Amino acid sequence: MLTLICRHFVARASAYYALIAITLLTLVPTLSLIPPGEHLTQITAKDFITVHTRNTPTTYYEGRQGPTGFEYELMHRFADYLGVSLNLNARHHPESVLPAVRESGDLGAAALPLLPNPSGIYYTRPIIQMQPLVVYRRGLNGISEPGDLVGLELGTLSEAGTSEALRDLQNRYPTLSWKESHELEVAELLARVENGTLDAAVIFEHQFRLNRLFFPNVERGFILGDPLSMAWAVPSGRGLGLLEDANRFLQDLQESGTLDRLVSRYFGHDDYLEYVGTRTFLDHLDARLPRYRDLFQQSARETGFDWKLLAAVGYQESHWDPDAVSPTGVRGLMMLTNDTAGEMGISDRTDPAQSIDGGARYLRSIKDRLPESITGDDRLFMAMAAYNVGLGHLYDARKITEMRAGNPDSWVDVRAALPLLQQREWHSQTRHGYARGGEPVIYVRNIRRYYEMIEYVERSRQQFFQLEQTPVNDDPLLLFELVPPLN
Numbered sequence: 180m181l182t183l184i185c186r187h188f189v190a191r192a193s194a195y196y197a198l199i200a201i202t203l204l205t206l207v208p209t210l211s212l213i214p215p216g217e218h219l220t221q222i223t224a225k226d227f228i229t230v231h232t233r234n235t236p237t238t239y240y241e242g243r244q245g246p247t248g249f250e251y252e253l254m255h256r257f258a259d260y261l262g263v264s265l266n267l268n269a270r271h272h273p274e275s276v277l278p279a280v281r282e283s284g285d286l287g288a289a290a291l292p293l294l295p296n297p298s299g300i301y302y303t304r305p306i307i308q309m310q311p312l313v314v315y316r317r318g319l320n321g322i323s324e325p326g327d328l329v330g331l332e333l334g335t336l337s338e339a340g341t342s343e344a345l346r347d348l349q350n351r352y353p354t355l356s357w358k359e360s361h362e363l364e365v366a367e368l369l370a371r372v373e374n375g376t377l378d379a380a381v382i383f384e385h386q387f388r389l390n391r392l393f394f395p396n397v398e399r400g401f402i403l404g405d406p407l408s409m410a411w412a413v414p415s416g417r418g419l420g421l422l423e424d425a426n427r428f429l430q431d432l433q434e435s436g437t438l439d440r441l442v443s444r445y446f447g448h449d450d451y452l453e454y455v456g457t458r459t460f461l462d463h464l465d466a467r468l469p470r471y472r473d474l475f476q477q478s479a480r481e482t483g484f485d486w487k488l489l490a491a492v493g494y495q496e497s498h499w500d501p502d503a504v505s506p507t508g509v510r511g512l513m514m515l516t517n518d519t520a521g522e523m524g525i526s527d528r529t530d531p532a533q534s535i536d537g538g539a540r541y542l543r544s545i546k547d548r549l550p551e552s553i554t555g556d557d558r559l560f561m562a563m564a565a566y567n568v569g570l571g572h573l574y575d576a577r578k579i580t581e582m583r584a585g586n587p588d589s590w591v592d593v594r595a596a597l598p599l600l601q602q603r604e605w606h607s608q609t610r611h612g613y614a615r616g617g618e619p620v621i622y623v624r625n626i627r628r629y630y631e632m633i634e635y636v637e638r639s640r641q642q643f644f645q646l647e648q649t650p651v652n653d654d655p656l657l658l659f660e661l662v663p664p665l666n
Contacts, residue, residue, distance in 0.1 A: 231402025292340030
């Protein structure tokens with residue numbers, strides 16, 4: 180599914196290339212007077228490229244470990260590709276980026292929609308597709324089709340591309356009206372839907388995917404219109420060298436699969452948890468995890484795991500509750516059995532420090548006992564599965580995998596075999612017999628999701644929660660301009 184999501188985002192529409200070609204043909208007389216590499220030569224001479232961008236979670240922001248963001252990753256890689264340093268100007272809103280590129284910039288990279296007839300601008304090849312999406316405040320009923328937007332307090336960002344979809348819709352529904360802002364960003368727009376200032380908003384689907392974790396009261400509605408393409412912008416009139424290099428760079432990223440991986444990393448968070456689970460997870464992330472963060476980090480240093488992975492295991496086991504007890508007598512934050520606690524030298528399973536230490540060392544011992552032929556993430560995922568179902572049952576699943584002509588060193592193949600331990604036809608042929616083999620599959624999947632969510636929140640919390648420090652205007656709609664009905 181994730182691969183399909185990534186491929187859906189990565190744009191391959193040849194129509195846009197035709198648009199660019201037509202634009203360039205109209206400029207041939209002008210271009211013939213300009214050295215093709217003039218702009219690129221200037222960038223190389225000054226040894227840096229100036230990129231006009233925006234300070235948003237989907238584009239660029241300062242995380243705990245320095246600059247990050249989807250387009251920042253691309254900009255940084257492109258600067259390396261050119262062999263120059265990266266100089267960012269992030270003091271922009273959507274409508275100010277292109278004027279800055281025309282006047283003084285080398286490149287614009289700010290979730291720019293590829294639109295026809297740009298003045299003084301060339302667009303690169305498409306990077307990803309951006310699908311306009313209606314989102315609304317949870318609790319509003321019947322928001323399922325375009326006509327339902329009439330009469331709502333509806334908002335979007337100006338010059339970001341989403342307003343184009345609304346203008347097209349207004350031709351069908353002349354009474355439709357909405358508010359646009361050139362000062363807000365997507366997270367701020369969603370905050371206004373969350374708090375009831377707006378009923379609904381139109382943003383891009385990938386923006387919702389990235390932001391939804393922080394706005395659990397904002398519900399996905401329906402897609403609106405056709406997708407646009409995200410592209411970079413370079414100034415026209417200074418040769419085509421930079422444009423050609425940017426297109427080669429982006430094509431290489433696409434063909435190598437790097438672009439898919441970046442899309443997956445930043446925008447692959449749409450189906451992690453249902454509403455209640457997301458709300459509970461975020462509540463516990465704030466209320467419980469800080470008590471145990473130092474313990475997870477200490478155990479991580481001693482066992483070589485990422486502390487966020489150990490925290491994810493702890494959340495899957497107990498929701499970070501040191502007094503948790505299962506019906507079978509497993510207890511504590513890491514839910515250790517009596518036998519495991521004894522093996523790890525743990526005297527009090529309800530003591531958080533002992534439980535986390537014992538659980539981390541136990542996971543390490545399982546991982547170390549696996550055959551050397553299992554490597555990389557496959558080794559980690561199988562160790563987590565064995566933590567849940569037992570090492571013996573994992574080996575039985577590996578045996579079934581071989582019986583089915585699969586690869587016993589591949590988690591994907593073993594994952595498919597584990598549920599068969601519930602079927603007599605298969606478990607009767609194994610050493611350890613029946614097991615609830617579907618559980619470790621869900622167990623590993625959940626831990627991977629919790630881990631990525633913790634990592635994502637740690638990486639970007641600072642960016643989102645700056646909203647809480649922003650002075651609130653007495654009139655929260657003052658930052659918007661009204662687009663009136665047609666009649």
